[in-house]
Amino acid sequence: MHYQGRHIPLCWALAELQLDKVQPPAHGESLAPWLAAQPKLPLRSYSIASVPAEGPITLLVRQVQCKDGALGIGSGWLTAWAMEQQPVQIRLRSHNQFHLRADSSNTPLIFIANGTGIAGIRALLAQRVALGQRQNWLLFGERKQQSDFFFARDIQQWQQQGFISHCSLAFSQEQTEKRYVQHVLAEQQQQLRQWLAQGAAIYVCGSLHGMGEAVHEVLQQVVGEAGLALLKQQGRYRRDLY
Ligand SMILES: NC(=O)c1ccc[n+]([C@@H]2O[C@H](COP(=O)([O-])OP(=O)(O)OC[C@H]3O[C@@H](n4cnc5c(N)ncnc54)[C@H](OP(=O)(O)O)[C@@H]3O)[C@@H](O)[C@H]2O)c1
Structure with missing residues (x-):
């Protein structure tokens, strides 16, 4: 028709x-x-996890299952109902605050993500790799390494190639006590201070409540309220949180 x-x-x-x-x-x-x-159907937003040079757009979609067993509208559609080759209408929106800065070539970057928030971080890392920029510290939190270490192959390869100079992983359900990215960040605050002293910028992607707030608190403890406000003003503290 x-x-x-x-x-x-x-x-x-x-x-x-x-x-x-x-x-x-x-x-x-x-x-x-x-x-x-x-x-x-209502719109749903996903971060693009790839860069244009990689070809097809990559999204990371976690299938949501409601209490009554129904699948989430967007995630259910993309993971269960859409037919292969069926066009899906998309709209591209730029998140201007969550791009690499043009002047960041010599800037060390600290990337913090939990859950599917790794999507936006993977795209930034892929861009850093394409630009040959090696001072990247990744902190990533998920539930179980075996099932939830998204983009593990890329991350491990970039580590081996020296494009991720530090990689800190927190798998929350692999020990009795919860272990989240903010715990790892607090443990590694000495290194955090060193990176910030070298002019590092911080990118955080994932859940606003819980992770986003807790990471903010750790940063506040490490650099102080005024220090964090200054980092933000300098464009060195960027967040993509939902
Ligand atoms: N898909 C995308 O493109 C995209 C892009 C940007 C942002 N986001 C947002 O990212 C968020 C991630 O959701 P998700 O379903 O993938 O994962 P999630 O439910 O947020 O869980 C991911 C990990 O975070 C842990 N976690 C739970 N509470 C935490 C806390 N207080 N502090 C730190 N970590 C905590 C979970 O541990 P436990 O479950 O073991 O407690 C789990 O290991 C969503 O809010 C989503 O909207 C997604």
Whole structure:
């Protein structure tokens, strides 16, 4: 069918709707205006985990399962329902505050991520690798190394090649006490001080509540409130938190 400037199968047009909220068409109603009036699936945001030179866009999508067993709208669609080769409508948004600065070539960078927040950090690391910039410290937290060490192959390869000079991992469910990135950061505050003294900038990506707040607290303890405000003002403390 011809729908909103595209030639697509009817099932693709239907797949963009919130089917549980759709009103059936009135007798004799034309298909296209009826489709256009139905509630669309809401937008979901994901960080792009790749850089353009790598070719296809890589996303890291964790399938959300609701209490009633239903899959999350965006993650369910992308991981279970979308058919292979089926176009998915996307909109690119730039997160201007979460890019590498043009003048960061000689700047050491500290990357902190938990969960799927590693997506945005992986893209920044890939860019650093492409630019030949080696002073990168990655702190990454997930549940279990075996099942949740996302992009492990890239990370290990970049470590071996010397593009990740320090890698600190925190797997929260591999010991009785929870171990999170903020704990590792606090343990390694001596190194944190050294990197900041060398002009390092910090990028944090992942969950706002919990990780984002706790990392902020550790940084505040290490550099002080005024010190952290200064880092922010200098563009050396950047966050992509949800
Ligand atoms: N996908 C993307 O492109 C993207 C991009 C940017 C941001 N994000 C955001 O990143 C967040 C990550 O969600 P997710 O489902 O992947 O993982 P998650 O549920 O946040 O869990 C990831 C890891 O963080 C740990 N964690 C739990 N509480 C914590 C705390 N207070 N401090 C530090 N770590 C803690 C978890 O440990 P336990 O479960 O063992 O307690 C687990 O090891 C979401 O808020 C998402 O919106 C995603």
